[in-house]
Amino acid sequence: MLPFDTTAEAHQAQIEVYRRMGPESRLRLGMSMCDAAREIAREGIRARHPEYDETSVKWALFRLILGDALFRVTYPARPILSP
Secondary structure, three states, rough: OOOOOOHHHHHHHHHHHHHOOHHHHHHHHHHHHHHHHHHHHHHHHHHOOOOOOOOHHHHHHHHHHHHHHHHHHHHHOOOOOOO
């Protein structure tokens, strides 16, 4: 799938870089991307809910990641905060 924000040539160059990476480098990159995505989600929660403290942001993020049903099963005593 071609990203909307880059050219086909740039996308192909990036794919080639990924293919040349070893498994450890790919894992490290994937973990870094996951961390970045979670931080972006946390920033979105903070922007929408400036009244939340960091603990509330954490629980709202968990709800966002897990979905309502799994969140309620996993953390039944936690408040259901809007992400």
